[in-house]
Amino acid sequence: MATTPTPPSVYEKSNSFVEIRRTHPERENVRGRIEALAQRLDARGSLSDRDEIVREACTELLKDADSRFALRDFVVEEIRKLDDAELERYLHYRFRYEVFPPEFRVDGYPPLLQIEPTSICNYRCIFCYQTDTAFTTPKHGHMGLMPMDLFKKVVDEAEGKVEAITLASRGEPTLHKQFAEMLDYLGGKFLAVKINTNASKLTDELCHAILRSGVQTLVFSADAATEPLYSQLRVRGDLETVLTNVKRFHDIRERDYPDARTITRVSGVKVSEEQDLDQMDSVWHDLVDQVAFVKYNPWENTYLMPENEIETPCSEYWRRTFVLWDGAVNPCDTDYMATLAAGNANEASVSELWRGTRYEGLRKLHQARQRRGVSPCNRCTVV
Numbered sequence: 001m002a003t004t005p006t007p008p009s010v011y012e013k014s015n016s017f018v019e020i021r022r023t024h025p026e027r028e029n030v031r032g033r034i035e036a037l038a039q040r041l042d043a044r045g046s047l048s049d050r051d052e053i054v055r056e057a058c059t060e061l062l063k064d065a066d067s068r069f070a071l072r073d074f075v076v077e078e079i080r081k082l083d084d085a086e087l088e089r090y091l092h093y094r095f096r097y098e099v100f101p102p103e104f105r106v107d108g109y110p111p112l113l114q115i116e117p118t119s120i121c122n123y124r125c126i127f128c129y130q131t132d133t134a135f136t137t138p139k140h141g142h143m144g145l146m147p148m149d150l151f152k153k154v155v156d157e158a159e160g161k162v163e164a165i166t167l168a169s170r171g172e173p174t175l176h177k178q179f180a181e182m183l184d185y186l187g188g189k190f191l192a193v194k195i196n197t198n199a200s201k202l203t204d205e206l207c208h209a210i211l212r213s214g215v216q217t218l219v220f221s222a223d224a225a226t227e228p229l230y231s232q233l234r235v236r237g238d239l240e241t242v243l244t245n246v247k248r249f250h251d252i253r254e255r256d257y258p259d260a261r262t263i264t265r266v267s268g269v270k271v272s273e274e275q276d277l278d279q280m281d282s283v284w285h286d287l288v289d290q291v292a293f294v295k296y297n298p299w300e301n302t303y304l305m306p307e308n309e310i311e312t313p314c315s316e317y318w319r320r321t322f323v324l325w326d327g328a329v330n331p332c333d334t335d336y337m338a339t340l341a342a343g344n345a346n347e348a349s350v351s352e353l354w355r356g357t358r359y360e361g362l363r364k365l366h367q368a369r370q371r372r373g374v375s376p377c378n379r380c381t382v383v
């Protein structure tokens with residue numbers, strides 16, 4: 001039987017992969033495209049703030065040593081599918097996503113916006129806060145589905161300002177009955193749309209909606225490729241169903257969307273010595289583009305963890321923000337009861353809240369290495 005491991009002393013959000021493998025690696029060299037982009041920017045003469053950031057990204061990427069910004073293989077794989085105009089937009093996002101948090105830089109919008117279609121999940125994975133009945137008991141008010149008008153409001157605000165949208169947070173997004181409609185609404189507006197799903201409810205209709213809308217990364221969360229380990233970790237899950245649905249997506253992409261931009265990844269949380277990436281690779285190899293394990297973050301009981309001595313600021317305050325199904329804008333999902341919420345997207349813009357008093361106050365405390373005075377950051381290991 002798989003057991004939950006000892007939590008890490010710190011969880012580096014910027015380095016969450018244990019390992020990521022590309023199942024069909026091709027060698028790419030994007031240096032030439034970066035050089036050409038740098039030349040185009042230089043030819044513009046005066047640069048906007050946005051252009052300056054892209055130019056800074058190019059400068060770092062073209063350095064041979066001591067760069068603050070490098071492209072990992074899976075990022076290069078994303079770039080390979082973008083045209084030159086999109087590359088500029090992508091680098092603006094990616095540079096802010098990676099470099100702004102360690103340098104405590106912040107501008108009008110988060111580099112990444114996570115929108116939660118629903119907090120409800122049909123699984124009870126052993127490492128997830130869905131096992132906390134204080135969270136899942138409906139009368140406690142944390143369970144729900146995002147109304148379409150709120151979804152559209154948030155998307156309308158983000159369009160042109162944010163390139164990276166992840167449709168996932170505390171629940172399983174495909175349980176939202178209007179998920180396909182949400183995807184259609186997103187279509188063509190953002191470069192880096194990502195979905196995390198357990199793949200248990202992936203219908204033909206949803207596969208088409210995902211591919212039609214140009215989702216960049218589709219992550220199938222699965223931690224093992226064999227039973228009984230899979231369902232010991234993904235409690236209430238069924239591996240056969242997931243394999244069938246992942247194959248369904250693969251076949252639809254091959255048959256109907258040969259030029260699709262969507263990159264697929266099977267990603268598991270590494271919680272047990274029994275989990276084996278070679279075995280995962282052998283099972284998933286022909287069905288997805290990437291196979292990975294991510295590190296375990298002990299978020300199934302954040303509020304019960306002992307207080308710790310960590311002083312390093314949490315990068316989440318500078319990297320991304322979450323809009324939960326009820327509009328709460330929260331810095332992370334480790335705080336799954338949203339006790340840190342900076343306000344509500346029904347009442348204010350995401351940008352106002354991102355730069356508002358609550359958020360700035362929390363950033364200040366973290367930057368001053370005083371997170372031990374903030375609950376639940378004082379019990380959390382994310383940096």
Ligand code: SF4
Nearest residue numbers: 314332334377380382
């Ligand atoms: S609880 Fe605090 S320290 Fe932990 S991830 Fe959230 S914001 Fe960061």
